[in-house]
Amino acid sequence: MESEPAAVDVRNLSKRYGGMLAVDDVSLRVETGEIFGVLGTNGAGKTTTVEIIAGLRRPDGGHVRVLGLDPRRERAKVRQVLGVQLQQAHLHHALTVAELIDLYVGFYPNPRPAGELLDLVGLTPQRTTRFEKLSGGQQQRLSIALALAGRPRVAILDELTTGLDPRARRKVWATVEQLRDDNVTVVLVTHAMEEVERLCDRVALLDAGRIIALDTPAGLVARAGAANLDEAFVALSGKELEESA
Ligand SMILES: Nc1ncnc2c1ncn2[C@@H]1O[C@H](COP(=O)(O)OP(=O)(O)OP(=O)(O)O)[C@@H](O)[C@H]1O
Numbered sequence: 001m002e003s004e005p006a007a008v009d010v011r012n013l014s015k016r017y018g019g020m021l022a023v024d025d026v027s028l029r030v031e032t033g034e035i036f037g038v039l040g041t042n043g044a045g046k047t048t049t050v051e052i053i054a055g056l057r058r059p060d061g062g063h064v065r066v067l068g069l070d071p072r073r074e075r076a077k078v079r080q081v082l083g084v085q086l087q088q089a090h091l092h093h094a095l096t097v098a099e100l101i102d103l104y105v106g107f108y109p110n111p112r113p114a115g116e117l118l119d120l121v122g123l124t125p126q127r128t129t130r131f132e133k134l135s136g137g138q139q140q141r142l143s144i145a146l147a148l149a150g151r152p153r154v155a156i157l158d159e160l161t162t163g164l165d166p167r168a169r170r171k172v173w174a175t176v177e178q179l180r181d182d183n184v185t186v187v188l189v190t191h192a193m194e195e196v197e198r199l200c201d202r203v204a205l206l207d208a209g210r211i212i213a214l215d216t217p218a219g220l221v222a223r224a225g226a227a228n229l230d231e232a233f234v235a236l237s238g239k240e241l242e243e244s245a
Contacts, residue, residue, distance in 0.1 A: 005068030007032045007154050007185035008053055013062035015048050022048045023059070024209035032153075035176065035186045037196045037217075040206035041239050046189045047086075049206070050156050053187065054084045066154055080108070083152030085143045085160060093132035097123055097142055100131060101149070108150035117145040120178070122171055137168040144175060155179060158189040173198060193229045207237045 008030040015023040023045045030036040038046045051057040053064055055071030055078055064071055071078045091100055101118060105111040118124045121141040126134060134142065140163065147155055157176070161169045176199055179186055190196060196203055197217050205213040205220065213220055213236050217229055224232035234240060 004032065005065060006030060007034065007067060008036075008187060009063070009065040010049070010053065011063040013049065013052060013064065014060050015045075015052060015057065016060050021209050023052070026062070026206075026209070026211055028204050028211065028214060030154075030185055030187060032185055033180070033183045034201045035180055035188060035199050037200035037203035038187065038189045038206060039191070039196060039203050039233070041237070044206040045209040046206055047158055050084075050158055050187060050189055051086070054082060054086075054156055056084075056086075080150065081153045083147035083150060083155040085147035085155070085157045091131050091139075091143070091146075094130060096128050096130050097134070098127040100142065101127075101145060104146045104149040110151060111149050112151055117149060120148065120175055121145040137164045140164060141168065141172065144172065148179075152184065154185045154187070156187045156189075159191065160188065161190075161192060161195060169195075193233070197229055205233065205236055207239070212236055 006029045011027045013023050013026040014021065026049055038049065040046050048057065052059045053066065053071065055075055058072065066078055067081050069078045069081070097118070098114065101114045105114050118127055121144055123138060123141055123145065126138060131139065131142070140160065144157065144160060147157065161172050164172065173195070176186060188200060200217055202214065202216050203220065204211050213223065215223060220236065221229055221232045224235035226232035226235050
């Protein structure tokens, strides 16, 4: 019998922008139910990698499958199992929170009810607020709710807590932990070590388009002979990681 396909299977992925190799021979496999971190300095290729996994960019080379599906050739099927929250949400500014949620809920055959989504990200009091009037953190939380509207089995979350205050951050972390309890696989792009330590089962360290280490957070620390993940990052990549929060 065939074994279950990986939640995300990436092999020898490459992507060029002009002469610059943004993703350079990246391979990784994310198992079902894992929270998998993608960590790296600005410009390391994190967003490009997850955009390719989501089928939003065409790779120049390599192989990508999400639950065994090809994100470009089987777009419609992938959309039913994958939820994506990208760095900048391009949402209709004049629509209210409830209108945007209803719009997204309408895309899926078996969506999470709108009320449940609002609750999940703590935006029930803002349901009649227009998107443009939300704070940055509220916009961020809304984009997470929208990514979860279709009950995805795999969720890609790109810098989900960047720019959030500590309380909002904790709220979002609790949402991600709830996803773990529901056996949803999460690919989490992040700059925040605390987030990695708290949430991630394993993490890939990206630098200049290449994976320079892939391990559990504790494994990375041990491998680098470091005291904590911050130090491990510097030891492994030779760079300071700037928090862009
Ligand atoms: N559409 C594009 N056209 C040209 N170059 C691009 C494009 N998108 C990204 N790049 C370049 O590719 C490299 C990788 O970018 P990417 O956004 O994937 O990195 P990142 O690790 O997500 O960075 P950040 O942490 O700043 O979001 C960078 O050097 C970036 O300038």
